[in-house]
Amino acid sequence: MLSSIADGAPAGATSLACGFGERDGAQLLARLLTAALFLSLAPAAAHADTLADIKGRGAVVCGTASAVPGFSAIRQGDAWTGIGADYCRGLAAVIFNDPDKVQYVSLQPAERIAALTGGRVDVLADLMPWTLLGDTEQGVRFVATMFYDGQGFLAPKAAALRTARDLTGKAVCVEASSEAADNAAEYFDANNIGARLAPQPTPDEAIAAYAAGDCAAYAADLSVLAGVRAKLPTPADHVLLPDLISKKPLGVVVKAGDDRWFDVARWTVYGLLDAEELSVTQSNVDEMLGSDNISVRRLLGVEGDFGVEIGLNKDWAYQLIKGVGNYADVYDRNVGDQSPLKLPRGLNALWSRGGIQYSPPVR
Amino acid sequence: MAGFSRLHGRIVRALVVLLLALTLTPLAAPASASTLDTVRARGKLLCGSADPLPGFAQQNADGRWSGFDVDFCRAVAAAVFGDPDKVDFKPLSGSSRFALLQTGAVDLLARDAAWTMRRDSSYGASYVGASFFDGQGFLVHQSLNVVSAYELNKLRVCVLDGGDEVLNVRDFFFQNQAAYTEVLYEDREDLTVAYQAGRCDAVSANVSWLYAMKRALPDPASHLILPERISKDSFGPVVRDGDDQWFNIVKWTLFTLIDAEEVGVTAANIGSLAAAKTPAIRRMLGLEGTFGGGMGLEPDFMKNIIAGVGNYGEMFDRNFGPDTGVPLLRGQNALWTRGGLLFAPPVQ
Numbered sequence: 001m002l003s004s005i006a007d008g009a010p011a012g013a014t015s016l017a018c019g020f021g022e023r024d025g026a027q028l029l030a031r032l033l034t035a036a037l038f039l040s041l042a043p044a045a046a047h048a049d050t051l052a053d054i055k056g057r058g059a060v061v062c063g064t065a066s067a068v069p070g071f072s073a074i075r076q077g078d079a080w081t082g083i084g085a086d087y088c089r090g091l092a093a094v095i096f097n098d099p100d101k102v103q104y105v106s107l108q109p110a111e112r113i114a115a116l117t118g119g120r121v122d123v124l125a126d127l128m129p130w131t132l133l134g135d136t137e138q139g140v141r142f143v144a145t146m147f148y149d150g151q152g153f154l155a156p157k158a159a160a161l162r163t164a165r166d167l168t169g170k171a172v173c174v175e176a177s178s179e180a181a182d183n184a185a186e187y188f189d190a191n192n193i194g195a196r197l198a199p200q201p202t203p204d205e206a207i208a209a210y211a212a213g214d215c216a217a218y219a220a221d222l223s224v225l226a227g228v229r230a231k232l233p234t235p236a237d238h239v240l241l242p243d244l245i246s247k248k249p250l251g252v253v254v255k256a257g258d259d260r261w262f263d264v265a266r267w268t269v270y271g272l273l274d275a276e277e278l279s280v281t282q283s284n285v286d287e288m289l290g291s292d293n294i295s296v297r298r299l300l301g302v303e304g305d306f307g308v309e310i311g312l313n314k315d316w317a318y319q320l321i322k323g324v325g326n327y328a329d330v331y332d333r334n335v336g337d338q339s340p341l342k343l344p345r346g347l348n349a350l351w352s353r354g355g356i357q358y359s360p361p362v363r
Numbered sequence: 364m365a366g367f368s369r370l371h372g373r374i375v376r377a378l379v380v381l382l383l384a385l386t387l388t389p390l391a392a393p394a395s396a397s398t399l400d401t402v403r404a405r406g407k408l409l410c411g412s413a414d415p416l417p418g419f420a421q422q423n424a425d426g427r428w429s430g431f432d433v434d435f436c437r438a439v440a441a442a443v444f445g446d447p448d449k450v451d452f453k454p455l456s457g458s459s460r461f462a463l464l465q466t467g468a469v470d471l472l473a474r475d476a477a478w479t480m481r482r483d484s485s486y487g488a489s490y491v492g493a494s495f496f497d498g499q500g501f502l503v504h505q506s507l508n509v510v511s512a513y514e515l516n517k518l519r520v521c522v523l524d525g526g527d528e529v530l531n532v533r534d535f536f537f538q539n540q541a542a543y544t545e546v547l548y549e550d551r552e553d554l555t556v557a558y559q560a561g562r563c564d565a566v567s568a569n570v571s572w573l574y575a576m577k578r579a580l581p582d583p584a585s586h587l588i589l590p591e592r593i594s595k596d597s598f599g600p601v602v603r604d605g606d607d608q609w610f611n612i613v614k615w616t617l618f619t620l621i622d623a624e625e626v627g628v629t630a631a632n633i634g635s636l637a638a639a640k641t642p643a644i645r646r647m648l649g650l651e652g653t654f655g656g657g658m659g660l661e662p663d664f665m666k667n668i669i670a671g672v673g674n675y676g677e678m679f680d681r682n683f684g685p686d687t688g689v690p691l692l693r694g695q696n697a698l699w700t701r702g703g704l705l706f707a708p709p710v711q
Contacts, residue, residue: 129711130708131708131709131710131711132615132618132654132708132709132710132711133654133657135611135614135615135708136611136615136655136657136658137657138657141607141610142708145706145708148706182642186641186642247706247708247709248709249706249708256607257607259487259489259604259605262489263483263484263489266483267480267483267484270480294527294530306480307480307484309481309484309485310484347699351695351704352595356699356706358493358496358595358597358704360477360479360480360483360490360493360597361479361480361595362479362480363479363481363527
């Protein structure tokens with residue numbers, strides 16, 4: 001009997017209205033168990049219901065403390081840009097069919113987690129490094145990796161360095177006493193690369209030293225290096241070496257204790273990735289409504305009613321893609337080819353194209 | 364009629380009791396109490412899984428369970444108790460697994476069906492992450508002399524009826540302009556028998572199941588799983604909603620297995636790493652920093668996981684490696700640094 005519950009959609013409370021009189025035993029048992037399971041699930045969701053709060057308020061409240069071009073939410077006139085801002089717009093599209101129903105709250109870095117756990121904001125637009133401590137000691141949940149970051153090297157194109165190995169005998173600018181300095185020292189040591197670290201008191205001084213030609217390379221996270229390059233006088237004269245010497249997955253976070261909101265937040269990311277995999281883009285999404293491909297039809301809500309169980313409309317992913325595009329659209333616009341950062345997809349390519357971005361299917 | 368009425372009355376009374384029990388149970392146990400406390404008080408972990416599948420979960424003559432999924436349960440037990448043996452493994456037939464997870468009959472599902480939106484967002488349960496990347500493939504007899512699914516043409520393919528598998532096969536052959544004959548079966552056992560009896564030349568299903576089938580065949584080495592994947596599927600541990608601490612414990616057990624392989628900590632070398640200088644290794648062994656407190660675990664929980672079951676690669680080799688006689692390629696289940704998709708956030 002339970003199989004009907006586990007396989008089908010959980011029945012609504014209407015099951016309770018069925019009388020006991022005329023039903024045969026088997027059907028009655030099924031209905032009672034369905035009702036019991038439904039009731040048993042309800043209390044958990046009652047504690048915190050961010051989605052209901054958002055619907056009542058009429059907007060997603062998105063907190064932002066960092067201002068990393070391309071990655072967090074940055075105000076440009078009336079618009080907000082960045083992967084984080086597009087994610088917030090994506091949530092608004094999924095909930096309200098309108099990507100503009102977002103309110104931004106500027107926060108100090110030190111207060112952003114408290115603002116999230118205290119319910120002042122629904123989600124942070126800042127992409128945060130996903131680590132064990134960050135994931136388990138702050139009362140938040142990492143939703144998914146929006147950008148696989150890691151430490152790399154920026155070098156002048158004219159030097160024609162192929163890999164970090166070519167830094168042997170050369171100076172590498174880095175912020176002193178930083179994680180980047182430790183990583184670089186450890187990497188050079190482990191790989192017997194005779195490069196010399198040239199630590200500078202601040203990131204700005206390290207960048208200035210690199211720009212002045214005091215160093216053969218500048219070491220920092222890719223997300224930082226791309227921003228640094230974009231501000232140099234001639235960005236095209238500088239290249240990112242192919243080496244990635246650390247891993248730093250960056251993700252959005254939501255408050256712990258609200259599984260439904262976590263599901264909405266998680267599947268909004270997966271919807272972006274699934275859309276790219278199925279070649280559904282912001283520009284072709286209307287045309288794709290007529291696709292014969294069963295996976296596309298499920299994603300766009302033409303077939304099935306995926307999303308309804310977590311409080312969304314069945315066309316949530318259509319609204320998402322219409323509003324902000326698929327993952328590639330978001331990536332290219334904010335940090336990729338169409339942005340000043342010009343970051344290659346690298347690890348952030350889909351799993352089917354040499355990267356590791358992967359999502360379960362809408363099914 | 365009278366007899367039916369009496370029976371009916373008894374059924375209704377029994378059902379009302381059951382209804383109340385089911386309704387109240389989650390309030391009394393999983394929703395409010397911490398699963399970790401419940402597991403600790405019980406003194407062992409209760410781990411559910413889908414039907415037994417050679418390599419993933421199998422029972423020997425003495426009744427002892429082994430397999431990849433069983434090892435994952437043992438890893439969680441090691442994280443909680445420092446002892447991988449404090450676990451009861453329950454293969455759960457049929458599709459009632461989510462209900463049993465929900466009512467607290469098991470603490471987690473090491474393996475269920477493939478991770479989909481429906482399963483992730485309904486039934487009051489969530490996948491913590493992917494522990495096994497799968498996908499639909501093809502199993503053929505070596506005598507067919509093909510090494511790629513793109514060579515399949517003008518042959519009979521056995522496939523399960525009524526699901527996505529048959530749609531995927533149709534789509535694959537249509538895209539490749541290749542001809543084939545569909546041989547449909549309602550259940551996996553009939554399909555296996557049919558393949559063995561030569562009623563089809565190839566079987567198409569999820570690779571994890573093809574692998575289990577191959578392993579159970581009389582002469583596994585004469586069958587070949589072709590490298591192509593025609594669908595995207597992943598499997599992973601599932602926990603019930605409403606307990607972030609438990610979600611984190613199961614998730615970081617998985618991440619620890621993956622991170623340990625990446626930094627090179629193994630069950631074999633863990634005893635000799637006390638003087639290691641690499642920060643990532645020292646953190647994992649509990650020699651540097653304090654990790655686990657936010658989940659209610661001891662700071663040596665990662666060390667206990669690896670000492671108990673090894674890292675992901677060791678777990679994979681033990682259950683699918685050359686020593687099993689039926690080796691399975693790592694493929695997508697290799698680390699991200701080696702061409703696969705396995706990735707875990709760092710222990711920092």
